[in-house]
Amino acid sequence: MSAVAARTDRLLLANAIMGQLLTGVATRIFIISLPTIAGALDADILLISWALIAYQLAGISLSVVFGRLGDIYGRSLIYGGGFAIMAVSSLLCGFATSALWLVLFRFIQGFGAAMLSSATRVLAMEAMPESAAGRANGYMTMSFHGGLLIGPPLGGLVIDLVSWRWIFFLLVPMGALGVLLTVLRAKKGHTVSPVRAPSIDYVGAALLIGLTVGLTLVLDRRAAATLGAERTGVVAVIFVATLLGLLAHEHRAVNPIVNLSLFKIRMFTFSVLSLLLLATTTSVLGFLLPFYIQEVLHYSPSFMGLIFLAAPIFTIALAPASGRLTDRIGPRIPASIGVLMTMTAFGVGLLQRTDSRWILPTLVMAFMGLGSGFFNTANQTAIVASVPRDYRGFATGMVQTLFGIGSLLGISLGGALLTLAFRHYSGMPGASPSAANPDAFVASMNVTYVACLAFMVLALLASFLRGGTRIEAAPSPGGSS
Numbered sequence: 263m264s265a266v267a268a269r270t271d272r273l274l275l276a277n278a279i280m281g282q283l284l285t286g287v288a289t290r291i292f293i294i295s296l297p298t299i300a301g302a303l304d305a306d307i308l309l310i311s312w313a314l315i316a317y318q319l320a321g322i323s324l325s326v327v328f329g330r331l332g333d334i335y336g337r338s339l340i341y342g343g344g345f346a347i348m349a350v351s352s353l354l355c356g357f358a359t360s361a362l363w364l365v366l367f368r369f370i371q372g373f374g375a376a377m378l379s380s381a382t383r384v385l386a387m388e389a390m391p392e393s394a395a396g397r398a399n400g401y402m403t404m405s406f407h408g409g410l411l412i413g414p415p416l417g418g419l420v421i422d423l424v425s426w427r428w429i430f431f432l433l434v435p436m437g438a439l440g441v442l443l444t445v446l447r448a449k450k451g452h453t454v455s456p457v458r459a460p461s462i463d464y465v466g467a468a469l470l471i472g473l474t475v476g477l478t479l480v481l482d483r484r485a486a487a488t489l490g491a492e493r494t495g496v497v498a499v500i501f502v503a504t505l506l507g508l509l510a511h512e513h514r515a516v517n518p519i520v521n522l523s524l525f526k527i528r529m530f531t532f533s534v535l536s537l538l539l540l541a542t543t544t545s546v547l548g549f550l551l552p553f554y555i556q557e558v559l560h561y562s563p564s565f566m567g568l569i570f571l572a573a574p575i576f577t578i579a580l581a582p583a584s585g586r587l588t589d590r591i592g593p594r595i596p597a598s599i600g601v602l603m604t605m606t607a608f609g610v611g612l613l614q615r616t617d618s619r620w621i622l623p624t625l626v627m628a629f630m631g632l633g634s635g636f637f638n639t640a641n642q643t644a645i646v647a648s649v650p651r652d653y654r655g656f657a658t659g660m661v662q663t664l665f666g667i668g669s670l671l672g673i674s675l676g677g678a679l680l681t682l683a684f685r686h687y688s689g690m691p692g693a694s695p696s697a698a699n700p701d702a703f704v705a706s707m708n709v710t711y712v713a714c715l716a717f718m719v720l721a722l723l724a725s726f727l728r729g730g731t732r733i734e735a736a737p738s739p740g741g742s743s
Contacts, residue, residue: 274389277443279405284436286409291417291429298426305361315482319373322666323474327467329380330519333652337381342444349437356430380659383646400585400641404578408559411574438466466519469508476501484670515555529648533641534730538608541668543714546676550707555623557697569624569626573631579703580635593640593731600637603629605718608711616700647733676710683709
């Protein structure tokens with residue numbers, strides 16, 4: 263492991279920022295191009311959606327594994343490899359001649375994104391003094407949301423002016439620059455691998471990958487629609503069996519990929535819980551709000567895009583301040599403020615009606631951005647900095663995995679709650695939610711928001727229960743948990 267920085271390593275910090283920016287742009291720039299790509303490749307919505315699922319699968323299932331590999335063997339090779347794979351796979355995506363090829367190349371792209379995401383936060387923390395861990399994570403939150411901010415307008419402009427293929431080609435130079443920064447940083451010679459690296463828990467890694475793949479296939483609506491109800495049930499059974507197998511194996515493994523003893527660390531466990539709850543509920547909001555804005559209020563997609571800019575703008579503006587506050591007083595207060603801001607977003611959402619103006623959904627997104635700016639920086643600092651230093655890559659990968667699982671849980675939960683409420687308010691037992699009945703749709707949306715507020719109360723409680731005002735790295739746990 264590299265020594266704790268006495269002063270800021272600007273090259274390493276720039277390298278970490280580039281990784282976050284690239285993954286943020288790659289995440290959002292593809293989504294807006296889905297209809298265009300589907301038409302160009304003569305694919306239906308279910309087939310083209312697998313290009314999203316494949317990317318998610320790789321990111322959710324591999325981030326923790328790559329994070330742990332970085333802890334053991336050093337991060338430079340994995341991080342630089344992630345940039346290289348992102349560059350090559352983006353080039354291949356741009357040349358894809360069919361939807362099936364695009365799905366394959368997107369999986370490879372997700373593979374590279376997982377390699378990057380498993381290291382960015384811990385690299386930023388290694389680039390700065392130990393007392394500046396909050397600021398380091400603030401830069402990471404700011405750069406990722408910067409990618410989310412510029413991705414949609416950049417993608418839309420490229421599609422209109424050139425071709426959908428160039429949304430992938432544009433990522434190639436970003437990946438190449440990341441490789442160059444990684445090589446330059448490696449030549450500086452500060453990062454060293456352990457003289458005698460512990461053995462890799464290959465069985466645990468395989469079980470963890472199988473577990474997250476199974477969870478994705480169970481929760482993702484597009485995957486469930488493709489698999490069918492009967493096959494989804496089989497996958498659910500396999501998921502439970504894999505979970506039990508993973509817990510049993512990791513309990514007795516000498517060097518487990520998931521060291522269960524880390525969950526004895528109070529700050530780590532409650533920070534993980536609050537992140538999962540917040541990621542789940544905010545995913546519900548992100549899932550429902552576009553339908554409300556476009557199909558109930560009848561605003562255009564381009565205008566909706568402007569409304570959605572409010573969230574990343576506020577997140578980018580507040581993330582550095584949250585980082586400085588975390589360094590001064592610890593993560594509990596800023597993270598809890600973030601939860602309260604997000605609860606306010608849902609509270610404003612409850613005021614939305616069928617004839618509301620654009621200002622209400624804009625306020626919802628603004629409070630979402632405020633909440634994200636405060637919460638993400640402080641909470642992710644708590645997760646990564648509270649574990650032993652030789653497990654920080656694992657913790658960074660855990661953050662990425664939790665965001666992915668929370669997103670899937672939120673979409674699944676939001677769809678189920680909306681459907682149940684819509685059938686009640688519409689008086690049609692077998693109906694699917696539709697803005698064709700706007701009164702029932704908005705009433706159902708509000709019921710779903712109330713349920714999310716209940717989850718947010720639990721997130722707030724978990725945020726307060728993390729304890730302590732200062733973050734201290736726990737001592738390295740023993741091999742077995």
